[in-house]
Amino acid sequence: MTRGPSRVSTGGRVDRSRPVEFSLDGRSMRGFHGDTLASASLANGVTLIGRSFKYHRPRGFLSAGSEEPNGLFTLGEGGRREPNIPGTTTYIAEGLSARCQNGWPSVGLDFMSVNSCVAPLLAAGFYYKTFMGPTRGAWMFYEPFIRRAAGLGRGSYERDPDRYETRYAFTDVLVIGAGPAGLTAALTAGRAGARVILVEQDLLLGGSLLLEEATGPAEAWRQHIEMEIKSLPNVEIMRRTTAQGLYDDGTVVLVERREHLRPDPTKGEARQIVTTLRTRAIVFATGAIERPLVFANNDRPGVMLASAVRSYLNRFAVACGQRMVIVTNNDSAYSTGFDLARVGATVIIADLRREIDQSLTARTEALRIELVLGSAIVDVLGRKSVKSVIIAEAPRLSNASEHTRPAKGRKVDCDLVCMAGGWSPVVHLTSHGGIKPRYREDIAAFVPGGYARGQFGAGALGGSFGLGAAIREGIEAGRSAAASCGRNMPPNQLSVLAPNIEDAVAQERYRIEPIWHLPHRRRAKAFVDFQNDVTVKDLTIAHQEGYTSVEHLKRYTTLGMGTDQGKTSNINAFAIMASLRDVEIPATATTTFRPPFTPIAIGALAGRTLGRHFRPTRRSPLHDWHLNHGGEMIEAGLWMRAWWYRWAGSDVGSAYIEEMRLVRNSVGISDISTLGKIDVQGPDAAELLNRIYVNGFAKLLVSKARYGVMLTDDGAVLDDGTTTRLSEFRYFMTTTTAQTGEVMSWLEFLLQTAWMDLQVHVTSVTDEWAGMVISGPKARAALELALPGHDVSNATLPYMGCLEIDLDGVPLRLIRLSFSGELAYEVYTPADFGVRLWEHFLTRAAPLGIRPYGLEALASLRVEKGHVAGLELDHRNTLDDLGLGKMASKEKPFVGCELRKRPSLQSSDRWSLVGIECLESEKRLRGGSILFAAAESIEGHGRGYITSVTWSNELEKFVALGLYQGGLIHEGEQIVCAYPLKGEQVKARIVAPMFLDPTGERLRV
Amino acid sequence: MFDRKSAIVGAMSPHGCNGADGHRRVRIGEAIGWDLVQIAAFAATSLELESTLRSIFRLDLPTNTGEVLNAGDLRLLKTGSEQYWIVIPDGDDLLRDLVVSVRPDVGAVTSLSHSRTRIVVEGSAARDLLAKGIALDLHTDVFVPGRFAQTGLHHTPVVIYRSGPSRYELFAMRTFALSVWEWLIDASLPFGYEIVAVGRDPLA
Amino acid sequence: MCPICGERDYTEFRYGGDATKPRPSRETADPKVWHDYVFLFDNPKGLHREYWQHVLGCRQWLVLERNTATNEPGESRLARMDVVTCEGEPK
Structure with missing residues (x-):
């Protein structure tokens, strides 16, 4: 006689006309379209599919669904390799390659099973005790061994070639779960006219209906309802989609898996799609998961959940064994026995209860099933597969403690053991919002503790395990959900055809006795959490050591912390802990349910947010010109900026010096389009500026520009820039590139929350204007060549003056400002004209030798001139720290004016702006160097640091700006600039932060 | 040029x-080939701006943010409680007209075409x-x-x-x-x- | 929820601080008043009023009621219609 699982010749919902080839551990196998990796493996006679986490015990499939703790595989090769994927929820596709996990060299012959011998080492609290206690040193010794031995699959270091998508969606009603309750809820809400999305993690709709025979009335009903739903254009069905989490305001995150469709990333097909779904109403119809029973060696391959065995038979046409023993504490397992007996298996039912319903007894007799009431399985024999079990008298107490010695029993040969410990409603999602589940004594299970507004439950989730109840509740939930979205429907349209299933009535009277833990020998292992190898003994240790709260129990024993999150183990553990503490189960409560319901690939959450789509890139209107003309680009926040140009050198170090020389000696042009620009208009525009800048703006004349600094309320410098008065009521403000967004929001905040009386409007025009600066002693000559017929003389356009001109229909804004310290003009033009104007300047001023210069030179020129910029403005320093204290007006209050006077900000010890010049000609200064006084030992945080550095052509040495404790009090003193990363120490001197043209003659020529 | x-x-x-x-x-x-002009009222001038715009366009303005008024080539979007966007074919003189017609103490006119x-x-x-x-x-x-x-x-x-x-x-x-x-x-x-x-x- | 644009994704908004505290008038020269306004905040459990800006939308600053214990949002109004002003100070 054959032993173990095999495919039966008829029935099931697999498509026998579509064979599928796949490989398991390199062995080629065949299954059918519609098979999961689990059902196909079982059909091929494979029962041993993994080794356990800690003890490396042989394991087989426990379940047929997403609760599977044992049957985890590593799927795919190379960058597609993905570990710890349940075979029970993976549909086979042509060419699928799967590997068993945690066995070396193979799961059949696993050297690591010696762990079973060192088991005492790995008991509950092992990690904590080893890390924290006096044995901490021992961890160093154990670690490599433990790390190699314990664990599951391994990920890949290669890039995942697949594509993932994320999207937003909206619906009136979301129905989660397409069992009988969910199907009727979706149909009802859909008929009422609501927009409905029905999600089902399975490939097929039907839920528990799929456990029924594939040719019976249940199937006919299922197909009929499915057709009805599909006929409604306002109902969208999402298969292979898991509702992973419930968030605020009815937001649900869905993950759709499409691996079984073999998506091609080059065609844009996604492997997984994450949907952020906003709902107005939700119907939870998530069903229930069957619990195992806890007895000795209950983890042997061939010990399975009764409902799973039924699923494999009726859904996949796989008989999991020929001789089976069912051990149960409730009625639902009988259907499995009946169905297997019908296909010729020998069935023994050991019912822990002493009394059962007469109708069940009658049917067992009719099918020649041996029924042993009041009995339990006390041990399982066989290592890699079940050989036999010991059946003995069941305990009378509701939960036997570990020390109850089993009564002497009889040995029964078998190849399959079915456990039926009752059903746990899938309360995960309903609990994500913080509503704690509630224990129901009559069904010995936790049900949702309630529903938030607009949320409804139906079917087994609420503890109604009968089909009739599921349908009734589904209709009611669907109706209520639609009504809560304003879609009401007359009651006479509510009828949904009910199926004629003989079990339907029987299931209405679900009876359970809360016995889960069966007696066993003291040394035998009885597993509670299969994935994390947590046994009854571990729970006992946790109890003895005081970790009795479920949250402590969980963390101390790792119970429920695996990839299955304890879907099959938690309730059993809580029950056993309750019994150890001698309290009722409700007193132990449950652990906190958190998203996700099942593991999500990080790639799916990232979606297409990868590579160049990781974040948006901001480009100047001149971007392409730079690229096409030897510009090397650098990231600056989201911006790409021209860093240096190839005309000036072959690397940044040589090029920027050459570009600086150009600007100091003749004329250069640089892209400043990235500056923040704000259009400030209105009768009170001057008043607004006067309030936010530390210096006076009330009297700024039309066509004049002024440098200004603004503070935050706490007195720190927020930003600096220039503002130009274009007309009586109109100003053009520029901000630093980095602070644009902040300044804009800050102005809007003040205008909308504090100064509502001001007649001003601000608009960001950063993108409207291309900006370029022409600087150098020949800058005016360049302008004269480029703008013939326009007077740009010192008289018409003086330093800090502005001129708006029209260049053959193109508006230009010329503002004479200088960041570099040279004669310079900022020129703005509407962005679409930017490139043409830039080229125009380069062409017309070519006789002067004009060339472009980049960000490095731009930033270095200002260092030489001693202008502060983003690197100095660190949001902690004050006006005084930056040597700008004299700018602060005494005539008017301005933002930050009171708190900048705080005593702590007045200390003479503050890190303030200094100039630094290098004293060692063969060495260089570096940005970020830590500053120490000359004779000080080089350790700790020092007295300051260098913010920015440049080579000075003028001084023929490196010069820098920095922040130094006490600032210019130390002018003239020698210091040491330490750069520990390169082990450098350079002698330098504190000087005034102005290395060039201190009187500003060059600006005013 | x-x-x-x-x-x-x-x-x-x-x-x-x-x-x-x-x-x-x-x-x-x-x-x-289009231009975009933003027109915004100041805190106390929304009614005045509305009547100015009504007299320029000779049409009723949209009342809610998100609504659009289409008039020939012109499209007027209400972008805020007292703010509008006007999209017109480029070269249209409307922008110039607006700058002239909307007094600077009544509304802010900003070109956003680029x-x-x-x-x-x-x-x-x-x-x-x-x-x-x-x-x-x-x-x-x-x-x-x-x-x-x-x-x-x-x-x-x-x-x-x-x-x-x-x-x-x-x-x-x-x-x-x-x-x-x-x-x-x-x-x-x-x-x-x-x-x-x-x-x-x-x-x- | 934006009173101008309607219900929107939270990613369109930026948080802007406690909206229950009145901003001192500009002329206030008492550093203690400014200190308290800038640095001292209650951290209430339950209903709270907060500033939010609809940055990826109409750019209006809002005052949103939010329950800090449940994260449940309440009424949202334009800040300029709903701001707390200093007692006695003309608005």
Whole structure:
């Protein structure tokens, strides 16, 4: 006689006309379209599919669904390799390659099973005790061994070639779960006219209906309802989609898996799609998961959940064994026995209860099933597969403690053991919002503790395990959900055809006795959490050591912390802990349910947010010109900026010096389009500026520009820039590139929350204007060549003056400002004209030798001139720290004016702006160097640091700006600039932060 | 003298790519040749500005943000409680008229013609494409053709105007436009796309 | 929820601080008043009023009621219609 699982010749919902080839551990196998990796493996006679986490015990499939703790595989090769994927929820596709996990060299012959011998080492609290206690040193010794031995699959270091998508969606009603309750809820809400999305993690709709025979009335009903739903254009069905989490305001995150469709990333097909779904109403119809029973060696391959065995038979046409023993504490397992007996298996039912319903007894007799009431399985024999079990008298107490010695029993040969410990409603999602589940004594299970507004439950989730109840509740939930979205429907349209299933009535009277833990020998292992190898003994240790709260129990024993999150183990553990503490189960409560319901690939959450789509890139209107003309680009926040140009050198170090020389000696042009620009208009525009800048703006004349600094309320410098008065009521403000967004929001905040009386409007025009600066002693000559017929003389356009001109229909804004310290003009033009104007300047001023210069030179020129910029403005320093204290007006209050006077900000010890010049000609200064006084030992945080550095052509040495404790009090003193990363120490001197043209003659020529 | 150069001109070669099912279910192009003017009232001048605008356009203004007034070539979008966007063909003298007619103590007139890039997306998959990045319910009953919304796409602010049941216009920030464009093209891959030549109405 | 644009994704908004505290008038020269305004905040459990800006939308600053214990949002109004002003100070 054959032993173990095999495919039966008829029935099931697999498509026998579509064979599928796949490989398991390199062995080629065949299954059918519609098979999961689990059902196909079982059909091929494979029962041993993994080794356990800690003890490396042989394991087989426990379940047929997403609760599977044992049957985890590593799927795919190379960058597609993905570990710890349940075979029970993976549909086979042509060419699928799967590997068993945690066995070396193979799961059949696993050297690591010696762990079973060192088991005492790995008991509950092992990690904590080893890390924290006096044995901490021992961890160093154990670690490599433990790390190699314990664990599951391994990920890949290669890039995942697949594509993932994320999207937003909206619906009136979301129905989660397409069992009988969910199907009727979706149909009802859909008929009422609501927009409905029905999600089902399975490939097929039907839920528990799929456990029924594939040719019976249940199937006919299922197909009929499915057709009805599909006929409604306002109902969208999402298969292979898991509702992973419930968030605020009815937001649900869905993950759709499409691996079984073999998506091609080059065609844009996604492997997984994450949907952020906003709902107005939700119907939870998530069903229930069957619990195992806890007895000795209950983890042997061939010990399975009764409902799973039924699923494999009726859904996949796989008989999991020929001789089976069912051990149960409730009625639902009988259907499995009946169905297997019908296909010729020998069935023994050991019912822990002493009394059962007469109708069940009658049917067992009719099918020649041996029924042993009041009995339990006390041990399982066989290592890699079940050989036999010991059946003995069941305990009378509701939960036997570990020390109850089993009564002497009889040995029964078998190849399959079915456990039926009752059903746990899938309360995960309903609990994500913080509503704690509630224990129901009559069904010995936790049900949702309630529903938030607009949320409804139906079917087994609420503890109604009968089909009739599921349908009734589904209709009611669907109706209520639609009504809560304003879609009401007359009651006479509510009828949904009910199926004629003989079990339907029987299931209405679900009876359970809360016995889960069966007696066993003291040394035998009885597993509670299969994935994390947590046994009854571990729970006992946790109890003895005081970790009795479920949250402590969980963390101390790792119970429920695996990839299955304890879907099959938690309730059993809580029950056993309750019994150890001698309290009722409700007193132990449950652990906190958190998203996700099942593991999500990080790639799916990232979606297409990868590579160049990781974040948006901001480009100047001149971007392409730079690229096409030897510009090397650098990231600056989201911006790409021209860093240096190839005309000036072959690397940044040589090029920027050459570009600086150009600007100091003749004329250069640089892209400043990235500056923040704000259009400030209105009768009170001057008043607004006067309030936010530390210096006076009330009297700024039309066509004049002024440098200004603004503070935050706490007195720190927020930003600096220039503002130009274009007309009586109109100003053009520029901000630093980095602070644009902040300044804009800050102005809007003040205008909308504090100064509502001001007649001003601000608009960001950063993108409207291309900006370029022409600087150098020949800058005016360049302008004269480029703008013939326009007077740009010192008289018409003086330093800090502005001129708006029209260049053959193109508006230009010329503002004479200088960041570099040279004669310079900022020129703005509407962005679409930017490139043409830039080229125009380069062409017309070519006789002067004009060339472009980049960000490095731009930033270095200002260092030489001693202008502060983003690197100095660190949001902690004050006006005084930056040597700008004299700018602060005494005539008017301005933002930050009171708190900048705080005593702590007045200390003479503050890190303030200094100039630094290098004293060692063969060495260089570096940005970020830590500053120490000359004779000080080089350790700790020092007295300051260098913010920015440049080579000075003028001084023929490196010069820098920095922040130094006490600032210019130390002018003239020698210091040491330490750069520990390169082990450098350079002698330098504190000087005034102005290395060039201190009187500003060059600006005013 | 100078021609206008769009922010995404470099990406504009007309071509296409079939989707997974062999079709091209979105068409994407850039609309050029238009001007955009923003008009905003100050805190105390909204009524005065409204009456000024009514007298210029001789039409009733939209009352709610998100509503659009179409009058010939002109499109007026109400972008805030006292703020409007006016989209007109370029070269129109309206901007000059507005600057003259709207007194500077009544409203702020700001040209934004160069600040935005106008991307047109059309086709049976247009809504699915945009739903990948726009957190708005684009169902026709909710986001009704003829309306617009100010929202975000690819972390940047965009104005999305639904000019037909399966036709959308996106006003993206100019400096982010190429990034948004690249995002759209990549997101279109599974649907199949056709890039249409630039024009005043590229998909006409 | 934006009173101008309607219900929107939270990613379109930026947080802007406690909206229950009145901003001192510009002329206030008492550093203690400014100190308290800038640095001292209650951290209430339950209903709270906060500033939010609809940055990826109409750019309006809002005052949003939010329950800090449940994260449940309440009424949202334009800040300029709903701001707390200093007692006695003309608005």
